[in-house]
Amino acid sequence: MRADTTDMPEFSPRQNAVLEQALRLLVEGGEKALTTSGLARAANCSKESLYKWFGDREGLLAAMIAHQASKVRTFERSGERLTADLLRDHLELFARDLLQVLAGDVSLALNRLAIGQATREGSKLGKLLLEHGRRQIDRRAMALIDQGKRAGLLRFDNADAAYHTLYGLIVSDLHVRMLLGEPGLKDNARQAERAVVAFLALHGTQKQSADARGVSAGR
Amino acid sequence: MRADTTDMPEFSPRQNAVLEQALRLLVEGGEKALTTSGLARAANCSKESLYKWFGDREGLLAAMIAHQASKVRTFERSGERLTADLLRDHLELFARDLLQVLAGDVSLALNRLAIGQATREGSKLGKLLLEHGRRQIDRRAMALIDQGKRAGLLRFDNADAAYHTLYGLIVSDLHVRMLLGEPGLKDNARQAERAVVAFLALHGTQKQSADARGVSAGR
DNA sequence: GCAGAACCGTACCGTACGGTACGCAAAAGG
């Protein structure tokens, strides 16, 4: 494996337009609506071109995932000095972004696709999705958590475990519920705030402000 | 107790055997392996009978969910007096049970099926799965949490929010990862213990024992 | 013992999919 990322084929503009149509079909009608004939019709291209570009149906699905991942770029974080308030703000921003991403139409459709494809033996698409879709956001959170620890604002043994705690507090069972077709939250921001307050109560080194704790356990 | 929604048709032994085979096929090969012809062959019955009993394919899938749910009976809890240690034990037992259920082959297969079927507009199967599969375990946890509060061992505003916190701490993103084909945890018990310690740190009214806190944030 | 229902095994039907082949127009390139 050379380097890490960006060994992605980088599709031509035409191919990207086709992949965009493919995503649209998938979002609007689920996997059964994404057929080679239907895509060729919707994208005004020939089936032959589809097979030439993407190999087969699985290649098309993989290309869709890569294409979507290439659109979500997570800006590298600044190296500013962390304060407790700043850390909390960044954690909340991360939480809100995470909830928004997970609730996105395209994200849900791709996850449904990969999960529907998966079996007990694992799934090529699932691996791809976790690798392309999650690594970015994982990195961002881990960097933030690590920075918080180095600044003496957070305390934990295992950064990975701490991150999973944060993730669980933010998302709970919401992701699976949305994948099953339930509507998302009315207020992502409130959920984000709650989760960060709880996370800081568990792993923070300082008392939080009074109004903040009111969210989690005040009357 | 028929109580609320036991309007489930209650299938005959023969039909239950067929549904069992259907689950086996689904677990072993995913949705694409669950065909009417394949099921008829595997269960030694005729396709005509399948359609007579279950109406159509969707009816078969719904029947599979109902059948599986009917097998998972959550024993009603005792009314014993709660102590802090007892509460922690029950919470840990709940967490272990939850992790074990979510990691089960049949549960994963049914969730994959319903998720693969779901679209933006929601899914009949998804609703069914959440209703039949989750309500039991939700009730159990809510009862336990509520009992803990009445015993003065837990403190929270919103029992629902507290339960979601507990759920998130226990499961994190593990469920989705497993749905995508990743292997489960090596040690469910450890994860359960961690989650309960964190939950009690957030919502408990008493200090936990030293070894317990060592799990979450020891030096 | 007999009529009727339930059921199995199989054959069958229409359809729609993934994938391939071909004819032709429009760019690309020299």
Place this chain on the structure above:
DNA sequence: CCTTTTGCGTACCGTACGGTACGGTTCTGC
């Protein structure tokens, strides 16, 4: 200007699915 490449549109093929029909067989009730 001519050639080559690229790609569109369509037709086509094999397959496999969901669903139905039917003849033969076992089970059930009287």
